[in-house]
Amino acid sequence: MQVAVLRSSLLAALPEAALTLLAALATLGCTWALAPGEPGPAVLAVVLCLSLSRSQLDRDLRGRIEAAIALPLVSVAALGVAWLLHHLPLLGAVLFVLALSASIWLRRFGSLGRKAGTLIALPFVTLLITPYVPPRHLVSRELALAMPVIVALLALFWVSVAHAVAQRLGKLPAPTTVKAVIEAPTPKASQMRPMPSTRMAAQMGVALALAFAVGHFFFEQHWAWVVLTAFIVNSGSQGRLDVAYKSGLRLLGAGAGTVIALLLSHGLGGHDASTVALMLAALFMGLWLRPLGYGWWALFITLTLALLQGFEGATSISSEALLGQRLLEILIGAVIGVAAAWFVWPIQSTDVLRRRMADALAALAEATDPATTDRKPDRFVALLAAVKKIAPAFRAARLLGKPQAADWIDALLACEAPAVALIEQRGTPRPVRKAIGGARLALKTPETLAPALAELLKELRELQTHPA
Numbered sequence: 001m002q003v004a005v006l007r008s009s010l011l012a013a014l015p016e017a018a019l020t021l022l023a024a025l026a027t028l029g030c031t032w033a034l035a036p037g038e039p040g041p042a043v044l045a046v047v048l049c050l051s052l053s054r055s056q057l058d059r060d061l062r063g064r065i066e067a068a069i070a071l072p073l074v075s076v077a078a079l080g081v082a083w084l085l086h087h088l089p090l091l092g093a094v095l096f097v098l099a100l101s102a103s104i105w106l107r108r109f110g111s112l113g114r115k116a117g118t119l120i121a122l123p124f125v126t127l128l129i130t131p132y133v134p135p136r137h138l139v140s141r142e143l144a145l146a147m148p149v150i151v152a153l154l155a156l157f158w159v160s161v162a163h164a165v166a167q168r169l170g171k172l173p174a175p176t177t178v179k180a181v182i183e184a185p186t187p188k189a190s191q192m193r194p195m196p197s198t199r200m201a202a203q204m205g206v207a208l209a210l211a212f213a214v215g216h217f218f219f220e221q222h223w224a225w226v227v228l229t230a231f232i233v234n235s236g237s238q239g240r241l242d243v244a245y246k247s248g249l250r251l252l253g254a255g256a257g258t259v260i261a262l263l264l265s266h267g268l269g270g271h272d273a274s275t276v277a278l279m280l281a282a283l284f285m286g287l288w289l290r291p292l293g294y295g296w297w298a299l300f301i302t303l304t305l306a307l308l309q310g311f312e313g314a315t316s317i318s319s320e321a322l323l324g325q326r327l328l329e330i331l332i333g334a335v336i337g338v339a340a341a342w343f344v345w346p347i348q349s350t351d352v353l354r355r356r357m358a359d360a361l362a363a364l365a366e367a368t369d370p371a372t373t374d375r376k377p378d379r380f381v382a383l384l385a386a387v388k389k390i391a392p393a394f395r396a397a398r399l400l401g402k403p404q405a406a407d408w409i410d411a412l413l414a415c416e417a418p419a420v421a422l423i424e425q426r427g428t429p430r431p432v433r434k435a436i437g438g439a440r441l442a443l444k445t446p447e448t449l450a451p452a453l454a455e456l457l458k459e460l461r462e463l464q465t466h467p468a
Contacts, residue, residue, distance in 0.1 A: 009291045009292060010288070010289075010291075010292070012291070013287070013288050013289075013290070013291045014288060015166060016053070016287070017284055017287035017288040018284070019053070019162040019163060019166050020049060020050060020053040020159070020162075020287055021280065021283065021284045021287070022162055023049045023053065023155070023158040023159045023161070023162040024045065024046045024049040024050065024158075024280070024283070025280075026158040026161075026162075027045040027046070027048070027049050027151070027154045027155045027157075027158045027159075028042055028045050028046060030045075030154050030158075031044075031045045031151055031154065034143075034147070034150065035143070035147060041147045041148075041151050044126060044147075044148065044151050045151050045154065045155055046279075046280075046283065047126050048122070048123075048126060048151060048152055048155035048156075049155045049158065049159055050283065050287070051122045051125065051126065052067070052122065052155055052156060052159045053159050053163075053287075064156070064160050066115060066119070067119060067156050068153065068156060070116070070119045071119055071122070071123070071152045071153070071156060072149040072152055072153060074119055074120055074122070074123050074124075075123045075148045075149050075152045076148070076149060077099075077123075078099075078123035078124050078126070078127060078148070079123075079145070079148045081095050081096055081099070081124065081127065082127050085127065089216060093209075093212040093216075096124060096127070096208070096212075097205050097208045097209050097212070098205075099120060099121075099124050100120075100121060100124055100125075100204060100205075100208060100231070101201045101202070101204050101205035101208075102117075102120065102201070103116075103117035103118070103120040103121040103124075104117060104197060104200050104201040104204050105117075105197055105198060105201035106120075106197075107197040107200075108195055108197040108198070123148070123152070125231065128224050128227055128228040128231065194345060196347055198345075199344075199345035199346075199347055200234075200237050200347070202344050202345055203234055203237065203340045203341050203344045203345065204231070204234050204235070204340070206340045206344045207230040207231070207233075207234050207336050207337050207339075207340035207341075208227060208230060208231060210230070210336045210339075210340070211226045211227040211229075211230035211231075211332075211333055211336050211337075212226075212227055214226055214332055214336070215227055215329070219325065219329060222325060222326070222329065225326055225329035225330060225333065226329045226330075226332050226333040226336070227333065228333065229250060229254070229329065229330045229332075229333025229334050229336075229337065230333040230334075230336045230337040230340075231337075232246070232250060232333075232337075233246050233247045233250055233333070233334055233337035233338065233341075234337045234340060234341060237341055237347070238349060238352050238389070238390050238393070239341075239346075239347045239348055239349025239350070239351065239352045239353075239390075240341050240342050240346050240347065240348065240349055241349035241350075241393045241394065241397060242349050242352075242390060242393045243337060243338055243341035243342075244338050244341075244342075244393075245392065245393035245396050245397075246294060246393075247334040247335075247337060247338050248334075248396075249293070249294045249295040249298055250294075250298045250330065250334055251330060251331060251334055252295055252298070252299075253294070253295040253296065253297070253298025253299035253300075253302060254298050254299070254302040254327075254330045255327055255330070256299050256302075257282075257298065257299045257300060257301070257302030257303035257304075257305075258302055258303075258326050258327060258330075260299075260303055261302075261303050261307050264278065264307070275307055278307060279304050279307045282300045282301075282303040282304045282307070283300070283301075283304050285300045286299070286300030286301045286303075286304065293392065294392075349390070349393060349394070349405075350405055350446075352390060353387070353390055353394065353405055353408070353409070354443050354446075356383070356386045356387045356390065357387060357408065357412055357443060358440065358443050359383045359386070360380060360383040360384045360386070360387055360412065361412075361436060361439055361440045361443075362440065363379045363380040363383050364380045364415075364419055364423075364436055365433075365436050365437070365440065366379075367379065367380055367423045368419075368422060368423060368428040368432065368433065368436065369428070369433075370427065370428060375423050375424065375425075376423070377419070377420040377423040377424065380419065380420070380423065381416070381420065384412070384413065384416055387409060387412060387413065388413065390409075391406070391409045391413070394406040394409055395409075404446070404450070407450055408449055408450060408453060411450065411453035411454060411456075411457055412453055414457050415453075415456060415457050415460055418457075418460035418461055418463065419460055422460060422463060429459075429463060431459050432456075432459045432460065432463060435452075435455050435456040435458075435459040435460075436456060438452045438455060438456070439452040439453050439455075439456045
């Protein structure tokens with residue numbers, strides 16, 4: 001069973017990984033045609049294609065138009081912050097922290113706020129991922145200033161083309177109408193004060209501010225690794241447990257990726273074709289294997305970023321010393337990120353989980369209501385995917401002797417197949433409706449939740465075995 005699920009996940013992730021790589025190569029070709037021999041814009045092209053593909057802003061016409069208008073404007077602002085980070089580091093760091101914190105705070109305004117936040121965050125995060133690469137050839141000042149905007153539009157164009165063609169050919173699903181991924185544990189603002197978006201923005205702001213301070217004070221020109229790690233472990237936070245779990249995977253994956261990159265670097269030149277090929281291969285593997293676990297993504301994206309070190313020119317530090325320094329920076333960034341999530345207006349991961357379970361059960365109740373004429377499982381399945389997203393952290397906690405929440409998740413996910421089959425039928429037996437209602441009520445009293453979910457699963461399976 002597990003092998004079948006693994007094979008299915010890999011096959012499902014393959015088209016998008018290949019499409020993202022093709023879009024990156026097309027953008028890279030256009031960028032090199034405009035600025036031949038300049039590694040900076042080339043690296044920016046690949047990073048933006050990766051970020052845009054994951055953001056899914058291009059999946060509909062409105063999203064493409066919004067991105068085409070806003071992305072160049074934000075890219076110009078990010079370019080200014082990048083200049084400040086190299087010439088006036090304190091001011092640049094302050095503006096960077098404010099921009100990324102604001103991008104999270106905007107989530108309080110629903111889907112429009114999330115889109116705006118994503119568009120703001122993309123170029124600023126790229127500043128951390130893309131190393132500062134001095135121009136290798138003389139270009140006009142005007143072209144140098146315009147290149148980030150040009151590259152951003154090229155990346156958006158090629159990612160949009162790749163996804164549109166794939167959707168036409170049926171290789172990529174159309175954009176879903178259900179916003180299943182819940183960034184905060186509450187659609188109801190009154191449940192938590194301050195609102196989760198405000199809490200997460202504050203956590204990110206504190207984490208980035210501390211990371212900038214530690215990075216600049218102790219590591220000088222290599223400060224970005226501390227900041228990048230603090231950002232990664234806090235981005236998309238799903239509560240304290242999720243941040244701690246992501247930090248552990250980040251450390252393991254990043255450590256392995258860095259070691260592999262430095263072993264490979266002994267036989268590779270900084271700018272040769274073999275290094276570029278390895279970077280693209282690592283990028284593809286990270287995209288492809290990410291659905292199997294965040295650790296794979298951390299490994300291959302860190303390998304890619306570490307190989308980019310060759311584009312930064314000579315350094316006075318040896319490969320072995322650089323390895324130790326980079327791992328130390330990753331460790332410090334992870335500790336900062338966890339501390340911010342744990343102590344700055346913390347969000348309990350169990351609250352996030354119970355909110356997502358409540359949404360999924362509400363969708364199931366609505367879909368199986370006899371008064372519902374258009375019975376479809378789409379919304380229930382999509383909201384259940386949000387529960388699956390947070391499951392790995394709780395399953396890891398089970399190994400530490402805290403199995404309760406993981407048991408809830410397993411019981412609810414086991415209901416998916418029989419529930420979908422029920423939704424697609426016309427009627428809903430009263431015992432099943434009663435069990436759904438009991439599970440929803442049990443969310444208010446966690447000690448009764450496991451038996452209530454077990455009863456729901458029992459009724460659904462009984463219906464499968466002996467249809468009414």
